[in-house]
Amino acid sequence: MSARELADSFTPAADEVAWARATTKTDQHLLALVVWLKCYRRLRYFPSLDEVPDAVVVHIRGLLELPESVVAEVDATRTAKRHREFVRARLGVKYDSAEVREIAESAIRAAAQSKDNPASLINVALEELVVQGKELPGYTALDKMVARVRAEVNGKVYADVAARMTGAQRAWLLHLLWVDPSTPRSEFDKLKAPAKAATIGKLKERLAHLAKLDAVGPTESWLTGVPPGKISHFAGEAKVTDAADMAKVGEDKRLTLLAGFIHVLRTSARDEVTEMFCKRMGVIHKKGRFRLEALREEHRIESERLLEVFGDVLAAAREAAEQDPDAPEPAVGPDAEDAVDETETAEPDPAGEETAELQAEEEAEAQAELARRTGALVLKALAGGGGVDRLSAAHEAVAAHHGNNYLPLCEQYYKSHRPTLFTLVDAIELEATSAERAVLDALEFVRAVRDAGRIAERIDETVLVERDGEEVVLTLDIDAFAGPLWKRTLRDRRRPGMLARRHLEVCVFSHLASELRSGDIAVVGSDSYANLHTQQMTWEECEPHIGTSASRRACQPTLRR
Incomplete structure (x- = not known):
């Protein structure tokens, strides 16, 4: 025990020392009474004096300034009983074993509706007794009480669950425990096999496993009203029990343990197939991204070649234009629109119209000649790049994966x-x-x-x-x-x-x-x-646990959201 724990929990106050000296006549009884007083304050029950750690006894003996030869013990049963009564009287505790058992049993019975672990049930009883300021009974008494109450509560649960099953469903569950002499394994043992890697083959196997579990029956209907904690405990008990040991328990309990086990397996199987599905979709997208990178690498040379061909096309068009620099270019943009407006608003002139028509014909012939030369040079450049068909196919292959879209x-x-x-x-x-x-x-x-x-x-x-x-x-x-x-x-x-x-x-x-x-x-x-929303407590469920009106006003908007 640490020095801080000894100082905080086992250091007697001056009034406690004075009270103990006035109550006892010998140093031995003084030490025993003070040890019991501090241990009861800490533990809420009287331990045997020989069970008290030596560090506690040495610490208290030093503070009482007693010789090392003084030991914490009493010389008679009546003395020990009287000392316990002294401690109860000082602390205002009235020991009533019947009342203590009633409080403990009531707390255990209420907790057993949702809990099943004996240690948890004992802790619930201890907490309730401490809250009510009662002296704690011995562990053996609580252990026996928990075993009895737990058996009564679970017996009713077993009977209710079994009563919800049809004869065919009972037979099917019990058939799971049949051991095949050729293997020798039962279906019950095979159901315990864990899920494997998230491959498509294992996903198929797990889906078949889920279908097989769902075919057993509506476990959620059988277990209606049974808290999740108890269902998990039933499933855990069934998981660590083999088929031979399962056959030794009562039929109602056997059916309930199997129902809880199948129910938990169905829940786990849904988690497993959903997790596998998410992983498989992730793998599909990962492969798509890798394929895009591979295609980009494959088409890198093709992209460079297409750029070279495009450069040859531009050079051919430039060469055609340079062969006849005086050829008029077609008027486009705002200047062409202004020219049209001026033509429409000008006065008609027969001689001017004839001149304009001749100029237009010359321009059209020049543009046609430019287009012919340009087209010939462009076709020559495209043919040198592999031909229009090949270039079109290469362009489609390269352009299909632009924009980082895998x-x-x-x-x-x-x-x-x-x-x-x-x-x-x-x-x-x-x-x-x-x-x-x-x-x-x-x-x-x-x-x-x-x-x-x-x-x-x-x-x-x-x-x-x-x-x-x-x-x-x-x-x-x-x-x-x-x-x-x-x-x-x-x-x-x-x-x-x-x-x-x-x-x-x-x-x-x-x-x-x-x-x-x-x-x-x-x-x-x-x-x-x-769906986590269905697992949250409603305001009506939370309200009884909220103390002051101030805390209720602070919590209510949050709970509603």
Whole structure:
């Protein structure tokens, strides 16, 4: 024990020393009484004197200025009992074992509705007894009380959970404990296998695992009213118990432990497949960025060659113009407009009109000759660069990846993921955590038209689908969630109102992964991706725990927000 702890907790005050000296007749009894007084103040119960650390006894003996030969002990049971009564009387504590047991049992029973760990239940009883200023009973008494109350409370929970199951569901759960002689393993043991790396193959396996768990039954209905803490404890107990030991407990408890275990596995599986989905979408985008860099490197030489050809074209046009420097250039811009205005407002002159017509013909012939020479030289330059067809193809390949837009390249890596990702969104239930539902609406749109895409690479932004025997019009508003690069990737200027289907699917799944990470979209029945708003306390739940009116006024606006 530290010197500070000894000084703070086990240093008797002057009045306590005076009271102890007046109460006892020997140094031995004086030391024992003061040790018990300070230990009770610290522990709220009387420990055996031989259990008190030597450091405490030495510290108190030194402050009492007693010889080292004096030990903290009593010579008779009646003396010890009398000393305890002296301490209770000084501290104003009335020991009533029946009342203490009643308070402790009431606190344990209330806590056992939501807690299941025996140590936690004992701590609850201790805290309640300390708050009410009662002397603490022995640990053995509390341990036995916790075991009894916990068994009563859990027994009722086991019976309620088992009663909610049908006969077929009971049989299916119990069948999980059957050990196959050929393996020899049970399905119960196989369910404990952890998730593996987030590859597309492992994602498929985990989705099959989730479907298998969901087929067991509606665990959330079976466990209605059971607090999450108890469900986690039931699942933990089942996880560390093998099939043989599970068969030794009562059937109701066995079914409840299995239900809690399956429920926690279903929650974990949803977390796992959602996490894998987010990682796979991240990998798709990473590969798209790497591919863009590789294409840029591949097309770097081609870009330089196209620039050289463009320079040759400019040089050819300049050469054609230099061959006839006196050739008039066509009038463009404001000067041409002024000339037209002057012609329209001038007085008609037959001789002038004839002269103007001759000049116009000469200018047209000169311009035609310039265009012919320029065209011949340009075609020669293009032919030297490989020809118009080859240059056009090279230009399209290079220009396709300008602007740092790697998004069109993601589709080639998405193809192998497409069936699994649609299986994923069919297997989990998604909900928006706010009023913004643009991404969920877009997901509903792509799910509705996913089969139509087998024959059409482009789809209309408004489609007519059949749902529950009725035709429903779905309209996709990509402006509500997609950025400029995605819009450029999805839309085609030559086909207004049409969207690239595969790119649209990549876009929607990418935004879904982003919304799941940010918490704007939640997975129903998960833990890491759950809707946190539903887990917050309401003002009505918080109000009883707030003391003063000032703190209530300070907290109320925050809680409402």
